[in-house]
Amino acid sequence: MxxxxxxxxxxxxxxxxxxxxxxxxxxxxxxxxxxxxxxxxxxxxxxxxxxxxxxxxxxxxxxxxxxxxxxxxxxxxxxxxxxxxxxxxxxxxxxxxxxxxRVALLKGRSSYLCLHRMESARQSLFGNEAVALRHIAQVEAWSLVTRSGDLAEIPALDERSPVIPLVTSTRENCLGSRCPQASACHVNLARREAMAAxxxxxxxxxxxxxxxxxxxxxxxxxxxxxxxxxxxxxxxxxxxxxxLGRQMGSGQLAGFSRDLAARGSQLALGVADWRALVESLEASIAALHQLCGSGARPGRRGWSLESPQGVDAQVWQQALDGMGTALAAAQEVLTHVAEMSPELALLRDRADSLLESLREFAQPVPAGVVRWMDVDQHFRWVQTPLxxxxxxxxxxxxxxxxxxxxxxxxxxxxxxxxxxxxxxxxxxxxxxxxxxxxxASPFDHAAQAALYIPRNFPKPNEASHSACVAALVADAATAIGGRTLVLTTTLRAMRAIGDALRQYFSGDAGLDVLVQGQSPKRELVERFSSAGTDGSKGCILVASASFWEGIDIPGDALQMVVIDKLPFAPPDDPLVQARAQQLESDGKNPFQHYHVPQAAIALKQGAGRLIRRETDRGLLVVCDVRLAQMGYGKKILAALPPMTRLETEDEFHAALLSLTRPSTTGRSPTSGP
The missing domain is CATH 3.40.50.300 (P-loop containing nucleotide triphosphate hydrolases)
Known part of the structure; x- marks a missing residue:
C-alpha cells in the first residue's frame, strides 16, 4: 500500500x-x-x-x-x-x-551525567558550598539507578544549577576512548541506541x-x-x-582554569607551579570581565572594528595580550606533562583551542559575518553568518x-x-x-476571541506607556478575576509593569502578580494555571522573552493576553543591523522586508497563547496605537487570526463582562494602579 x-x-x-x-x-x-x-x-x-x-x-x-x-x-x-x-x-x-x-532520544553532552567527572565533582568546589554539595549527593545517589543518565530525571536539579558543569562533560574536556568510564558512558550509550533506532x-x-x-x-x-x-x-x-560560527566566553575560560587547578595538582603535583598559572588565568579573566561586562547593560554589543562597542581599542588589546600570555604559559607547561595523563593531554588541547579562538577575535571582523559580544553575568564573544x-x-x-x-x-x-x-x-x-x-487553525477565532487596540493611549516610546499598560491590566484583570498574561517586548517594561501591578494589588484583597524571573518558568506557569481554584486568588503573569511561545494554558485559566507593544527587533542589535545592511546592499528596504515581517511573526506567536482549544474564549489586547494608525499595521494585523475587532472602550468592557467568573476581590473595575 x-x-x-x-x-x-x-x-x-x-x-x-x-x-x-x-x-x-x-x-x-x-x-x-x-x-x-x-x-x-x-x-x-x-x-x-x-x-x-x-x-x-x-x-x-x-x-x-x-x-x-x-x-x-x-x-x-x-x-x-x-x-x-x-x-x-x-x-x-x-x-x-x-x-x-525502536525509538531513541539523543541530547547534547550537557544533558547527560559524566561518571568520570562526577567522581571528582566534590573536589572542584571551593569552600563550603552546602547547596552544591547537597545536589552532588543527589546526583551520586541517582547515578546508581539511572539507565539513561539524562539529568532531566532529577526534578530538583534546575537546569541553571552550577553543579551541572561539574558532573557533565563538554567536547573540550571529554576524554573519549581514553576515559576509564568509557564503556559505561551515558553519552556513548545514547549514541549507540540512536544509531540502532x-x-x-x-x-x-x-x-x-x-x-x-x-x-x-x-x-x-x-x-x-x-x-x-x-x-x-x-x-x-x-x-x-x-x-555555525565561533564563540568564546568567560564560561569556557573559567572552566579551563577550574580544571587546570584540579587536574594539575592532582596528576602532576610538584611538576609546575599550578597555583601561579591559575592565578594568572583568573586575573586575566577578571580583567576581561571588568572591561567587557562590569556595569554594562545586559544584551548584545556591536563589534565592527578592532574592539567591541564602547571599549577602548588600546586597553582591549592589552587585555587580550594578558589573556594570551596566561594561556600560552599554561599551554607550555601542559605540553611538557601531557604524556603523564590523558586528562593533562586534553587540557593541553583545550589551551590550544582557546588560543586559536583568542587570535581569531583579536583580528578584524572578516567579510560576510557579524561579530558581537553578549553581556550578562558573564561575557561571550560570538562570530556568525547572517x-x-x-x-x-x-x-x-x-x-x-x-x-x-x-x-x-x-x-x-x-x-x-x-x-x-x-x-x-x-x-x-x-x-x-x-x-x-x-x-489554518480549526478554531473559530471570530467567535472565540476578540482583539482590542486602545486608541487613547500614549505611543510606545513615551515615558507613561508602561504605567498606562499596568492601569489597563489592573482594570481588566480585576473584572475577570485575574486570568491574564502580560507579554512585554523588553525586560525594562516587564519590571515596570510588574512593579506597578504589585503595588496596586498589595495586601490580601488583590490578585497575585507573578513576574518572570522570580521562579523557574515551569513553576510560574503551574502557579498561574492553578490560580483561582479552591478559593485561591486570581493571578496575573507578567513576562517577556521565552514566554511569547511554548506556553500552553488551555481553558479558563487564561482568558486575556495583553501585549505592551509591537515586537520589532531591537534596531541596535548587531545581528539585526547586519541583516538590515545586507538588505540595503541588495536594494531592499530593511523595514518592509525584515522588521515588519519579523514583528508580524513575533506578534502572531504571542497572540497564539490565547486560544488553545475549541472551547477557549478570550481577549487579545495590543497596547500599541501604531497597529491601528500606521500603514504597516494592516500588514501585521493580516498575519493574526481573524478575531473580532473591538473598536471602543465600552465594547472592551462588555467583552470582559462576558467572560467567566467576574472578580470577587471587591475592587472596582474602573480604578487603576
Whole structure:
C-alpha cells in the first residue's frame, strides 16, 4: 500500500485514530498536512508547513514518518517537546498503529551525567558550598539507578544549577576512548541506541552543533535516515547561526582554569607551579570581565572594528595580550606533562583551542559575518553568518541517502511567516524551491476571541506607556478575576509593569502578580494555571522573552493576553543591523522586508497563547496605537487570526463582562494602579 493511502486511512473518521484515541476527530487541515508530508516522504524534497494552533501537526508528521518503513530523524527547538515526543506522543502512536519500531532520544553532552567527572565533582568546589554539595549527593545517589543518565530525571536539579558543569562533560574536556568510564558512558550509550533506532528525536541545538564540529553523533546518523522533520522550525535560523560560527566566553575560560587547578595538582603535583598559572588565568579573566561586562547593560554589543562597542581599542588589546600570555604559559607547561595523563593531554588541547579562538577575535571582523559580544553575568564573544541559508544548502539539503534517492525534509511550526509564501523563513533557511503549505487553525477565532487596540493611549516610546499598560491590566484583570498574561517586548517594561501591578494589588484583597524571573518558568506557569481554584486568588503573569511561545494554558485559566507593544527587533542589535545592511546592499528596504515581517511573526506567536482549544474564549489586547494608525499595521494585523475587532472602550468592557467568573476581590473595575 502506498504511504499516502495508508496515512489517509489512519486519519479517516473510522480509522485507527478514531478507534483508539477518544479525543480524536477528523480535521481537514490535519489530514491535508499529513498527506503532504506523506507525499514528500515518498518522493523526496523539502516541504514547509505552517500549521495553525489546534491543527494537530505532531500527529500529522509522526504518522507518515512511522508508517514509511524508513529511518526518521525528528528535531525540536526545546528539550521539553523532545521529551514529550519521546515519552508520550511516539509511544502512543506506535501502540495505535501496532508498529514494533525502536525509538531513541539523543541530547547534547550537557544533558547527560559524566561518571568520570562526577567522581571528582566534590573536589572542584571551593569552600563550603552546602547547596552544591547537597545536589552532588543527589546526583551520586541517582547515578546508581539511572539507565539513561539524562539529568532531566532529577526534578530538583534546575537546569541553571552550577553543579551541572561539574558532573557533565563538554567536547573540550571529554576524554573519549581514553576515559576509564568509557564503556559505561551515558553519552556513548545514547549514541549507540540512536544509531540502532528507527526513529531518533534530537533538538536543533544538537543538530547545528554537530553540523559545525561533527562531535555529537548526528553527523554519523544523518546519512542513514531517509526523512528529517524539524518541528518548531521558526527557531531554526536564530539557533543555527549561534553554532555555525565561533564563540568564546568567560564560561569556557573559567572552566579551563577550574580544571587546570584540579587536574594539575592532582596528576602532576610538584611538576609546575599550578597555583601561579591559575592565578594568572583568573586575573586575566577578571580583567576581561571588568572591561567587557562590569556595569554594562545586559544584551548584545556591536563589534565592527578592532574592539567591541564602547571599549577602548588600546586597553582591549592589552587585555587580550594578558589573556594570551596566561594561556600560552599554561599551554607550555601542559605540553611538557601531557604524556603523564590523558586528562593533562586534553587540557593541553583545550589551551590550544582557546588560543586559536583568542587570535581569531583579536583580528578584524572578516567579510560576510557579524561579530558581537553578549553581556550578562558573564561575557561571550560570538562570530556568525547572517543566516543559515548557505550552510543548509551546501551541507544539509543536498545530502543523498543511498539507493533511496533524495531525502525528505519537513519544516513545520504554528508560526512561520506573515505572508502566503513564508518568504522570511524560506529565504533565511535556504529553502527556495521547497513546497509551501499553510494550514489554518480549526478554531473559530471570530467567535472565540476578540482583539482590542486602545486608541487613547500614549505611543510606545513615551515615558507613561508602561504605567498606562499596568492601569489597563489592573482594570481588566480585576473584572475577570485575574486570568491574564502580560507579554512585554523588553525586560525594562516587564519590571515596570510588574512593579506597578504589585503595588496596586498589595495586601490580601488583590490578585497575585507573578513576574518572570522570580521562579523557574515551569513553576510560574503551574502557579498561574492553578490560580483561582479552591478559593485561591486570581493571578496575573507578567513576562517577556521565552514566554511569547511554548506556553500552553488551555481553558479558563487564561482568558486575556495583553501585549505592551509591537515586537520589532531591537534596531541596535548587531545581528539585526547586519541583516538590515545586507538588505540595503541588495536594494531592499530593511523595514518592509525584515522588521515588519519579523514583528508580524513575533506578534502572531504571542497572540497564539490565547486560544488553545475549541472551547477557549478570550481577549487579545495590543497596547500599541501604531497597529491601528500606521500603514504597516494592516500588514501585521493580516498575519493574526481573524478575531473580532473591538473598536471602543465600552465594547472592551462588555467583552470582559462576558467572560467567566467576574472578580470577587471587591475592587472596582474602573480604578487603576
Amino acid at each position: 502506498a504511504l499516502q493511502e495508508a496515512v489517509g486511512r489512519v486519519f479517516d473518521s473510522d480509522g485507527l485514530l478514531a478507534q483508539a484515541v477518544d479525543e480524536f476527530k477528523p480535521r481537514a487541515g490535519q489530514t491535508a498536512m499529513a498527506m503532504a508530508v506523506a507525499q514528500t516522504m515518498e518522493h523526496g524534497g523539502a516541504l514547509v508547513v505552517e500549521a495553525g494552533t489546534g491543527v494537530g501537526k505532531t500527529f500529522a508528521y509522526l504518522i507518515p514518518a512511522l508508517l514509511s518503513g524508513e529511518r526518521a530523524l525528528v528535531s525540536t527547538a526545546t528539550k521539553a517537546l523532545q521529551d514529550q515526543l519521546f515519552g508520550r506522543d511516539i509511544p502512543r502512536l506506535l501502540k495505535v498503529l501496532g508498529l514494533p519500531l 528507527d526513529v531518533v528525536v534530537i533538538n536543533h541545538h544538537l543538530f547545528f552543533a554537530d553540523l559545525n564540529v561533527r562531535e555529537s553523533g548526528v553527523a554519523e546518523l544523518l546519512p542513514s535516515v531517509t526523512s528529517v522533520v524539524f518541528d518548531e522550525a521558526h527557531q531554526l535560523n536564530e539557533i543555527g547561526v549561534q553554532f 543566516d543559515i541559508s548557505q550552510a543548509m544548502q551546501a551541507r544539509v539539503l543536498g545530502l543523498a541517502v543511498g539507493d533511496h534517492g533524495r531525502k525528505s525534509w519537513i519544516f513545520t511550526s504554528a508560526t512561520l511567516g506573515h505572508d502566503a509564501k513564508m518568504s522570511l523563513f524560506v529565504e533565511s533557511c535556504g529553502l527556495q524551491g521547497a513546497q509551501v503549505l499553510q494550514v
